Amino acid sequence: ADGTVKILPPLHTLINIDDQIIVIAEDDDKIILSKDYLGPTSLPVINHNAVSLSTQMTRRTTKIVERNLLLGWNNTAPLTIKELDTYVARGSELHILTNSDEIKKFINEQLINEVTEQNIFVHSGNLTNKFDLEKLNLFSYNYIILLANEENKEQNLSEDADAECLICLLHLRDIIDKSNNEKKFSIVIEMHDIRNRQLANITYADDFIVSPHLISKYISQLSENKNIKRVYDVLLTADGPEIYFCSASMFVPLETPISYYEILQETLKYECIAIGYRLMKYLHDETRFYGIVLNPDKQEQVIFSKHDKIIILAEQFISSSQDNCTNF
Structure with a gap:
């Protein structure tokens, strides 16, 4: 009632009559309340006193030291780097590839003083040059962040930036395919034009595409319900719940x-x-959304195999085996 947003409230939380429920749905007309929602339920009751964490899983008490790589540069890069600083543990490394003397000067004279958890290393090179990429020992990184490159102010058209991203992505895919290294890294990509997403998916279907298309969807939801901003404010902060594939x-x-x-x-x-x-x-x-199913029917029967994942929302929650859960 006081406007506080709780994505994962304790199981014993009491819902008051003037509280609101946060619902995941394809659209508001897809939300169908049970005819018994105010009355007794036939669903089994959970014994909250018996709920306990398995020894297979533990809560993360400290952030993880990471080694990440940033390819490409635009005016959102400093904000991205400072936001990343809130997620990683002290001693983490961020390596940046750029050929711009102006950007190198900005990083060395200003940006390094604005982050506290990451040690920043600058490498000279071009993200479209495969030789420059191979010199970076790509398999030593946890994440590779590929930004729509606008470091050359004379060629900052969105088409050019997306083209460079796709070329870089092709090089990365080729390096991965030709390597026998069992260690994998995740790639986060920023692209301007949503139409280029299909091309990116052809090169590497498991990458994440971040583009103005997502921002437009966010704005559309805000226009329908201004209160949803509070939900996103919780989800998109370092202290909020995170999405894990377990x-x-x-x-x-x-x-x-x-x-x-x-x-x-x-x-x-x-x-x-x-x-x-x-x-x-x-x-x-692609026709099955790469195997991802969100918010399925509760009665739906699923048969899982060895490598299948359950997508969860959790607050700084990891498995004792890092291979069992991956957060995004």
Whole structure:
């Protein structure tokens, strides 16, 4: 009632009559209340006193030291770097590739004084030059952040920036394909034109595309409900809940039909909540959204295999084995 947003409230939280519920739905006309929503329910009752964390999972008490790489530069780069500083542990490294003397000067004289957790290293090179990329020992990084490059002010058209991103992405994919290195890194890409997303997906379907298209969707939602800004303010801060892709086997048995409602109940035992799942057999199938299903019907039966994932929202929550959960 006081306007406080709680994405993951304690299970014993009492809902008052003037409180509002945050619902994930395709659209507001897809929200269908149960006819018994104010009356008794036939759903099984969770014994909250019996809920405990499995030894397989623990809460993260400290942030993780990371080694990340930034390719490309535009006017959002300083903000991106300072925001990243709130997510990583002290001693983390951020390596930046640029050929611009002006940008190097800005980094060395100003930006390094505005971050506290990251040590910044600048490398000379061009993101479209495969040789420059190979010199960076790419498999030593946790994340590679590829920004729409506008470091050359004479050529800062969105088409040129997206073209450079795609060329760089092709080089990265080629380096990955030709390497026997088992260690993988995640790539975050910023692109201006949503139409270029399909080209990017062809080169590497598991990358993340960040573009003005997402911003326009955010603004559209705000126009329909201004209160949703408070929800995004919580979700998009370092202290808010994060999205994790966890091995399905951590919550449910494999090769056995199970309802999505049961999946929800299992994730609640770990003080997190499922928002969907990913079937890896559809990893490269665009028609099935690369295997990702968000907010499925609670009665839907799912059969998980070894490499499938359950997508959860959790507050700084990791597995004792880093291979079991990946956060984004």
